[in-house]
Amino acid sequence: MCKGFGSTLIGPALQWYNNLPFRFISSFAILSDNFVEQFASSRHLERISDGLYEILQHRAEPLRGYIASFNQEKVAIPRYNIPTAISAFKRGLLPDGDLYKELTKYHCKAMENVLSRAWAHVKWEEDVASLTKAQLKRDPKGVRSDRTEREERPSPRPTMNSGNRSRGIYQNRPIEKGERMAAST
Incomplete structure (x- = not known):
């Protein structure tokens, strides 16, 4: 043999x-x-729930990336322990982050609850990032120089007190084509 x-x-x-x-x-x-x-x-060793404690969110890493890497590791564990997974997820978060504070205040017993709170924070994080990006595209330096020029010279447009009250707060907005037709009829 x-x-x-x-x-x-x-x-x-x-x-x-x-x-x-x-x-x-x-x-x-x-x-x-x-x-x-x-x-x-x-030999391949079977992964256990304690391995989830090794996954940490880095300072510059968005929450979406941390959730993805955590879930990737979690699904590789055949029989993961839910309380251990919840604890590891929370400990892997940045301690000064809002999600960490929320999970510390409000104890979740199911991983689905933790992930739903996390995805809500991801949406908020991405909305703030897109708003910031949109504001940076406007070029605030160019807007400031225009404002100083506008303040120095008088506005040719009528003001609220000049008898054109129908336009309300949109007094400095140019009239659209469709509005001109509606105003003339």
Whole structure:
């Protein structure tokens, strides 16, 4: 049986078998014990829930990225412990973040509740980022210089007190084509 064992091996295992000293193996039990001892570290270890504590949100990482990496690791665990997953998710968050504070104040017993709160914060985070981006596109330096020029010269448009009260707060807004037609009829 020991002689046929070598024909079932490939790669590093076959190389190990071929390099065994002559008459080193006297029984199949000794061969199998040595084989397991040699290649036990090559075995895939099953992931456990405690591995979730290793996932941390980095300072510049958006919440969406942290949730994605946490979920990717969580689904790789066949039988994860829900309280451990919730605790690991909370501990991986930035401690000065709003979601961390919320999860600390309001204890969640289900992972779905934690993730729904997290996705609400993702939406808020992305809305704030898009508003900030839109404001930066307006070029505030150019707007400020226009304002100083406008304040120095008188406005040619009628003001609220000049008898054109129908336009209300939109007095400085240009009249659209459709509005001109409606105003003339």
